[in-house]
Amino acid sequence: SVNKDISVVFVLGGPGVGKGTQCSKLVKDFKFKHLSAGDLLREEQNKEGSQYSQIIRQHIKDGTIVPQEITIQLLKKAIIGNQEEYQKFLIDGFPRKMDQAVIFEEEVIPAKLTIFFDCSKDVMLERLLERSKTSGREDDNLESIEKRFDTFVKTSVPVIEYLDKSRHIVKKIDCSKTVDEIYADVKKAMKDII
Ligand code: UP5
Numbered sequence: 001s002v003n004k005d006i007s008v009v010f011v012l013g014g015p016g017v018g019k020g021t022q023c024s025k026l027v028k029d030f031k032f033k034h035l036s037a038g039d040l041l042r043e044e045q046n047k048e049g050s051q052y053s054q055i056i057r058q059h060i061k062d063g064t065i066v067p068q069e070i071t072i073q074l075l076k077k078a079i080i081g082n083q084e085e086y087q088k089f090l091i092d093g094f095p096r097k098m099d100q101a102v103i104f105e106e107e108v109i110p111a112k113l114t115i116f117f118d119c120s121k122d123v124m125l126e127r128l129l130e131r132s133k134t135s136g137r138e139d140d141n142l143e144s145i146e147k148r149f150d151t152f153v154k155t156s157v158p159v160i161e162y163l164d165k166s167r168h169i170v171k172k173i174d175c176s177k178t179v180d181e182i183y184a185d186v187k188k189a190m191k192d193i194i
């Protein structure tokens with residue numbers, strides 16, 4: 001089971017805001033294990049013989065949220081597999097629906113901190129369209145991107161508000177700046193953990 005002494009940080013924000021980019025920078029400088037829920041789902045989707053391939057592919061294409069039990073199971077397994085080596089975990093792009101947040105914190109581990117990357121939809125869209133030239137991601141097309149934005153606003157923003165109101169653990173960071181400017185703010189926001 002999950003060791004209750006580890007520290008978990010949720011890294012949240014809209015599609016293309018720069019969650020993965022900032023997590024990669026943290027991992028270079030500090031001993032964090034970076035777990036992107038989206039990456040874990042894409043890996044599971046591509047695993048030969050996985051019973052979840054189809055359902056994951058459909059949700060990712062539609063920009064909707066994969067049933068929580070699949071994602072939580074993948075995250076839990078990844079935490080357990082790394083907790084001997086790592087004490088600190090960045091959980092990137094999760095939780096993004098209320099049931100995920102409640103069940104993960106009850107049954108896996110509560111987060112110590114949430115970093116919320118915030119910027120305008122236009123900036124996120126520009127970043128995703130640029131990335132789409134090389135990413136090969138099945139959801140980096142205008143139609144899927146619009147659906148991802150929609151899910152973010154309707155389903156994921158309420159989770160961030162809940163974490164903020166109930167636990168006061170949300171630090172909001174303006175993500176319209178350069179990668180290095182944002183990173184300086186990230187390090188400030190995380191000073192008690194890094
Ligand atoms: N870039 C980054 N920062 C920049 C900056 N400051 N200035 C200029 N450019 C910047 O960055 C995106 C692009 O922008 C890159 O090209 C980068 O170089 C540039 P990135 O760091 O990749 O952004 P990120 O926020 O990680 O974007 P991502 O597309 O990964 O976010 P999503 O939240 O949309 O995707 P995720 O992989 O988390 O989820 C995908 C899907 O999986 C979801 O839509 C959903 O269907 C499913 N999912 C679930 O069902 N459940 C979950 O719990 C999680 C995911």
Ligand code: MG
Nearest residue numbers: 019020036038
């Ligand atoms: Mg990402």
